[in-house]
Structure formats: C-alpha cells, structure tokens
Amino acid sequence: MGEHVIKLPDVGEGVAEAELVEWHVKVGDLVREDTVLAAVMTDKATVEIPSPVDGEILWLGAEIGDTVAIGSPIVRLKVAGEGNVKNTSPGESGADGIPAGASHGDRLPPAQNAAPSSSGLSRGSAGSPEPAASHPRRSADPRDKPKDDGVKKDRAIPSLSGAPRAEGEKPLASPAVRLRAKEAGIDLRQVPGSGPAGRISHEDIDAFLARGPQVARAGLARKDGVEDIKVVGLRRKIAEKMALAKSRIPHITYVEEIDVTALEELRTTLNREKRADRPKLTLLPFLMRAMVKAIGEQPNLNALFDDDAGIIHRHEGVHIGIAAQTPNGLVVPVVKHAEARDLWDSAAEVNRLADAAKAGTASREELSGSTITITSLGAMGGVATTPVINYPEVAIVGVNKMMVRPVWDGTQFIPRKMMNLSSSFDHRVIDGWDAAVFVQRIKALLETPALIFVE
Structure with a gap:
C-alpha cells in the first residue's frame, strides 16, 4: 500500500491560481480513476478535477472558497501500489510539506497573519496558511459547534426571561387559560409565564394583550434563525x-x-x-x-x-x-x-x-x-x-x-x-x-x- 498526492493541475488560460468552489468527495471515500474530486474556478470558467488513480481519500488540502496555487497539493489518497509519496515517519513532513500524520480528515490550518507558504493556499486578504505541523489542528471556526448532548442549554425559562418559547415546546397552562387564548387567537408559545416552571395564568394573558400591536397571533410565530452563507x-x-x-x-x-x-x-x-x-x-x-x-x-x-x-x-x-x-x-x-x-x-x-x-x-x-x-x-x-x-x-x-x-x-x-x-x-x-x-x-x-x- 502507498499514498498518492494530487496537485492542482494547470487548468490552462495562463492562470497561476484557482478558487476551490466545490468538493465532490470527503475523507474516507473510495474513488475510481477519473472520479471528479473537486471543482475550481478561474475568472468565470469552472473546471472539474478528476482523480488519476483508484484509492481512498485520506486528506483534503483546502476549504471551499480557498484560493489554491497551481501545483499545490489538494488531495492525498491511499492506493494499492507504491504511490508517489515517499515513506515518512510520524511527525515528519511528506511530499510538498503535507504532514505524514494528516491522514484522518485534517485540512491545512488557515493562518490569519502568517507569511505566505509554499502550500499556495490563501484566504483572500486574510493571508496564507501556516506551514503544516506534525499534528495539524483547525483554527477556531464559528461553524464548529459542539455536538448536541440532548440538553437545551440556551433555552430560557419564560417565567424568568420573558422570552417566547422555542418551536415545539409545549406551554404550561390550565384548560381555561388555553380556551381563552384560543378564542383570542393567541399563540401561547409567545406568552411569558410567571408561574412555576413558566406556567401561564390569566394575568399573563392580560399582560400579553396589553403589549398591543406587536403581539404575535396563532399561526404567525416569530422566527429568529440566521443562516450564514459563505460567498464563494x-x-x-x-x-x-x-x-x-x-x-x-x-x-x-x-x-x-x-x-x-x-x-x-x-x-x-x-x-x-x-x-x-x-x-x-x-x-x-x-x-x-x-x-x-x-x-x-x-x-x-x-x-x-x-x-x-x-x-x-x-x-x-x-x-x-x-x-x-x-x-x-x-x-x-x-x-x-x-x-x-x-x-x-x-x-x-x-x-x-x-x-x-x-x-x-x-x-x-x-x-x-x-x-x-x-x-x-x-x-x-x-x-x-x-x-x-x-x-x-x-x-x-x-x-x-x-x-x-x-x-x-x-x-x-x-x-x-x-x-x-x-x-x-x-x-x-x-x-x-x-x-x-x-x-x-x-x-x-x-x-x-x-x-x-x-x-
């Protein structure tokens, strides 16, 4: 078994770099020769990058939106033959500065203020990546969030915060209060409760109605989500x-x-x-x-x-x-x-x-x-x-x-x-x-x- 590194090929038109706009594979995927691995863009022309060999994806060398220099390594695969990478010990750098340990889905670490490196990767005005370390780590990214352990840590108790309940959370209220809310066209999820565990009373309904035109009626629940879309x-x-x-x-x-x-x-x-x-x-x-x-x-x-x-x-x-x-x-x-x-x-x-x-x-x-x-x-x-x-x-x-x-x-x-x-x-x-x-x-x-x- 060996390893094969794929570099960004010369896509023609005299360009020195290209922007990575799409990955078609992920770490762990098995690919065949000519499988499309990624798409890069030069000016307004998009070019697909195929795999020259069969193998398993070990490492991807760029994030979507990165600018990659022609000749820079972008993919590392495990192949049946010897490959094109010399054997290296753990902690040493392999071909083109790719760390030998980078075989479990690591990507090159983006550096915000580092000097340009031979990897050829850049993030626009944010600078070029750091030289690859023996144990690459990704920098902090707001998209990297801890996995949900089943506990809603950010859910406020309505009786304390006055915040509307999350969608799907059933409000606590007596049948009489529920009937009154239904007749008034009020969504009880929008009513802060002052009782134990946020229980809603008639007084809470009165206070909610007193707030006037900004009240959200049933079927018109507020939405506070924000979607971040990377411009690439x-x-x-x-x-x-x-x-x-x-x-x-x-x-x-x-x-x-x-x-x-x-x-x-x-x-x-x-x-x-x-x-x-x-x-x-x-x-x-x-x-x-x-x-x-x-x-x-x-x-x-x-x-x-x-x-x-x-x-x-x-x-x-x-x-x-x-x-x-x-x-x-x-x-x-x-x-x-x-x-x-x-x-x-x-x-x-x-x-x-x-x-x-x-x-x-x-x-x-x-x-x-x-x-x-x-x-x-x-x-x-x-x-x-x-x-x-x-x-x-x-x-x-x-x-x-x-x-x-x-x-x-x-x-x-x-x-x-x-x-x-x-x-x-x-x-x-x-x-x-x-x-x-x-x-x-x-x-x-x-x-x-x-x-x-x-x-």
Missing part, C-alpha cells in the same frame, strides 16, 4: 466586480423612452418570412446594429478606461457583452466584432452564447473582451433601471420592458408599444451631452428601423 465562486467574483465598478466609476444614468411599434412590426414580418435555417429575431440584434451605427459616430463610447494609467483604450472592433442570468449567477458572454455581423448572424451568436452560458460551458474567451455591454431583464425589465457599468468599460445600455401605452399624436390618443432604455456612462470619460446624443441616435434608429439597414 461566481457569486464572490460578481460581488468583487460590482464593488470595483461602483467604487471607481462615477456613474451617470440617462433614461429615454422609445416607440418600438414600427420595429415590432418589422421584427414580426421578418420572423414570419425568414428561412427555416435562420434563428428567430428578438429585439437584441436590432439594438446591437443600432449601437454599432451610433458608435461609428461616437467612437469614445466603445472604449476601456485605464484609470490607473489615465489612458482611454478606444477600440475599432465593437465587442458587445450581453449580460445573462444563469442558474449559477450573472455572466457576460461577448459577441465579438458585432460591426461585421448582420441581424441574422447577430441573433445566431447571441443564442449560441446564451446556451453556453446557461449550460456552464462558455469558455474564458467567450466571457471576456467586451468593449460595451447590453443588460436586459426581458419582461421583468421594469420601467427604469440604473445599470452598473462593466468595468473598465465606459458605457452600458439597459433594456426595460415593453408596454402598450396611449400616446397623443396631436389629435387623439393611440396605442403604441413603448420601451425605455436606461443607460449608464462613466462620467470621467463621457459627458452628459455625449451620453444624450448617443442614446438619441439609438432612439432614432429603433423608431425608424429602416435606417438600421442604410449604410
């Missing part, structure tokens, strides 16, 4: 990106309503007459073509702002990010070179990228490189929004929901299909006037959609 993986990356954008970019938001009645008529006609091999057109391809034409007149909108260097990187190619909600969270697949795509090509590419994003198979290249972004909540788009710019871009165009509204044509009110665009701009780079001109140009193109096709 894609959600953490979204949080970091949003915080960066809002802290560094002074946003200006411009909202304009657009009459899309003619556009909807054209879209319906094109979908009815389209070839069978062409995708169904939505609003997005028309908006993309309108943005490309407007950017041709205002190229500063198609740019990235390096605020550290004080340089605006203005791009000739228009690479439009399409913010998409997926089961795992918000991602932004990118339609590259939108300036070279017609309506049908744009629609096909949007559909392809949306499918890949929802399936979690979009590559890093497909999720990066945008120069301007569209965000849309579809039918849930609301009347107006304040979209957050996809840093370091300088503009984002938000699509709100379409509604039929009465519009005065000079002689009468007529029903028109109206939609708002809510667009945000980096005010360091784009002045309010320029933002308005850009949106007004898009408005003109969408309200007279034939202009979209005029070169």
